[in-house]
Amino acid sequence: MELITYETIRAVHRAEKDETLQQLPENFYTSVKDWLSHKMSNKDTFSLLEAENTRKLLEDIINRREKKLVLSALRTIRGELPPRNLTSSEQQFFDNMVASLKRFRETVKEEMMSLDDIVEEKIEETKKVMSEMTPEINVNGKKMLKILSDVPSFVGTDMKKYGPFKEGDVVSLSEDIMNLLISRNVGENVMD
Numbered sequence: 001m002e003l004i005t006y007e008t009i010r011a012v013h014r015a016e017k018d019e020t021l022q023q024l025p026e027n028f029y030t031s032v033k034d035w036l037s038h039k040m041s042n043k044d045t046f047s048l049l050e051a052e053n054t055r056k057l058l059e060d061i062i063n064r065r066e067k068k069l070v071l072s073a074l075r076t077i078r079g080e081l082p083p084r085n086l087t088s089s090e091q092q093f094f095d096n097m098v099a100s101l102k103r104f105r106e107t108v109k110e111e112m113m114s115l116d117d118i119v120e121e122k123i124e125e126t127k128k129v130m131s132e133m134t135p136e137i138n139v140n141g142k143k144m145l146k147i148l149s150d151v152p153s154f155v156g157t158d159m160k161k162y163g164p165f166k167e168g169d170v171v172s173l174s175e176d177i178m179n180l181l182i183s184r185n186v187g188e189n190v191m192d
Contacts, residue, residue: 004025004031004032004034005035006050006053006054008025009035010057012024013060016060016065021084021085021086023085024085024087029087032054032058035054036051036055039054065090069086069090069093070097072094073094073097073098074101077098082094082098123146130144130190143175143178144189145178145188146170146187146188146189146190147165147166147168147170147171147186147187148167148185148186148187148188149167150165151164151187156174156176156180157180158174158177170190
């Protein structure tokens with residue numbers, strides 16, 4: 001642990017005027033607190049003035065670091081790297097702020113989009129993920145089909161009963177049944 005002096009505190013204050021968060025000496029805040037207690041117990045004029053000036057410097061250091069943390073949180077959710085040189089309490093504050101900003105962005109995004117847009121966006125995300133996993137969806141020899149309009153139950157060429165299906169359902173069907181529904185414009189291949 002570095003010995004804290006008034007000059008150490010002033011040096012930290014000068015360095016913190018830089019745009020990025022500066023590395024604080026180990027246990028800086030605790031050491032300054034102990035140093036201030038010692039100065040206040042001396043009760044001489046010089047020690048009391050030094051303690052008062054230190055409080056002002058400390059307040060400015062904290063304000064500057066807070067501002068940098070807030071701006072860094074905004075930059076981080078926009079894709080930049082998180083800052084370095086955070087104390088453990090600053091790291092916790094930063095992580096909470098980033099999580100809160102992300103929740104806020106999602107809330108605003110959902111408010112701006114209609115429910116249909118959200119559903120369509122989720123379908124597109126799912127299609128993308130599925131297409132990256134395998135070039136063609138195939139579940140037990142069956143393909144995935146999105147139902148475009150309500151379909152009553154029917155008997156397929158294999159003499160099995162299918163349906164009823166509701167608009168928006170995604171179902172797993174054999175290729176001949178899927179082609180039948182696509183040809184009647186009541187279904188579309190999920191991968192198309």
